[in-house]
Amino acid sequence: MTYAQAGRAALAQAMRADQRVVALGEDVGRGGIFGQYQGLADEFGPARVIDAPISEATIMGAAVGMALAGLKPVVEMRVADFALCAMDELVNQAAKARYMFGGQARVPLVARLPIGIWSGAAAQHGQSFEAWFAHVPGLVVVAPATPQDNFTLLQASLACGDPVVYMEHKELWGLQGEVQAAQPAPLGRARIAREGKDVTLVTWSRALHVALACAQDAAAAGISVEVIDLRTIWPWDREAVLQSAAKTRRLLVVHEAVRAAGFGAEIAATVAEELGIPVRRLGGPRIPVGYSRPLEDEARVSMETIQQALRG
């Protein structure tokens, strides 16, 4: 099944198992713009698959109210860029309610904020903000790269009881892959996507697939790359990363988000502090995503750049 279908299947399964799970957002009644809600309105009805006006702040804020009143809302934000209209509701309300009310209430919601550069969608539909939300105490940040992980991590996110910023990548919706319904994927656990011994490459989301292709090429050139799919950005799997880096003694972090102040800096700094080994990080240049193909390509991390970094 595809990455989009996997997310849909996970949500449908959760909605069947738990009446408290509802979905709300723009166009969810018609399957969502990427089809990730296809058929859910038919199965669960408009009371639980709730069409919303174009009111991002209130979609998120109402989800906070629903959660405080005992529901488990899945919040559709269309693209992560639009969630910027709901920053107070996400950062000041959802992330803080449990703490500032002294544990009297919790906000178990999953906010789906699709990230990533996406086929000519330009500067306001293609940003990757995972580092912003990783910076916010109270939030969990998840970025699945495969259909399997989109299934299991969405389920884990719905089950965890914390507010989760769930970041699917818009260029992965059509990605095909096997999905085992029973396979566990706890939040906060990375996955070794490829074993290697010369260099540890930590990545997530769509960049995983670019990284795996680069690792394949590097193997042909005699460099053995261990690729770690971080999967959860916060809490990130320090143990897995440190264990691998301690073995390979070299670290490269690759993400699509802008490199400056990106989450790669946190990982690289931690590994440098803990292990004192050479670290590098790659990310997009600090430029807006342009519309025209050559401009858009400039915002991506190219395979050539990664290959060059792997060669050291």
Next chain:
Amino acid sequence: MSADRLLSLFHTMARIRAFENAAEEASSGGVAAFGSTLGAAKVRGPLHLSTGQEAVPVGVCANLAAGDAITSTHRGHGHTIAKGASLEPMMCELFGRATGFNGGKGGSMHIADFSVGMLGANGVVAAGIPIAVGAAHAYRITGSKAVIACFFGDGAINRGPFLEGLNWAKIHVLPVLFVCEDNRYSAMTSTDAMTAGPGALARAESLGIAGLACDGNDVEAVHDAAAELLGRIRRGEGPQFLHAITYRVKGHVSVDPAAYRDRCELARALEQDPLALARERFSAHGIAAAELDRIVAQAEAEVAQALRAAAAAPFPDGEAAYTDIQDTGAGQWQ
């Protein structure tokens, strides 16, 4: 309104007034702003007083059942007390003590008592509106008969969530009473000068939400208007709007002397003090002033007890800063 009912409302207003007066005194030196300097205050940080606005929460909440809920604002002590919260854990929270409603994690601006349906004060203007709408939506989904009263100030009507939240409540026919507690000021600026058009109720009506305007200093007027609107909500007629016009007697925060406003304006407002207005009503009921004085003294004694308890209560341990944040990744604070 019966004399007993009115006495009960008066008592709650007196408790709020006594609480605000005590909190104000305890906050002197608690924040460095408006030219005041930091001192050894019991209550730290910005303290937004609802002195003079007591009739609004009291009149509204008298019509709510224990299972109903409210959302509140940064100026939320009156709402919290009117919904039935106890004074002692409230004062403890203001004093930052472990025994406060929020364990000292919230303070005045985030005070909450979920056990009485008080779903939280809020440090962000208008932020309680979508939250109230969402809670009401949850009631609809789960088949609960509960309703929610959503308090916000006149400044909130110029924020986007006001439009979004009212629109949402209307299209989904949700059981929300929107209460615009209009104290005429948006922080330090006259709301009139910052607001286009005919005001809060007209904005609600433009979305098809019916409502009433009332004298927000007249507790009977607020009570009766809220009773009418909540009746409509409970009959399934969807969200309703109450525009209760009152006046912010104090500054934006307790240390704000409100030097930007006309003294005559304040003097005129004080003539309309809600407790004084209520006292006038009692003469028609044949209730002596001494009886009312006794109620005020009782409220003040309750607050004095809360103050003593708060001053004696322990502060939270530093470790408490690391609890109730999130379960996923708990312990990974670096």
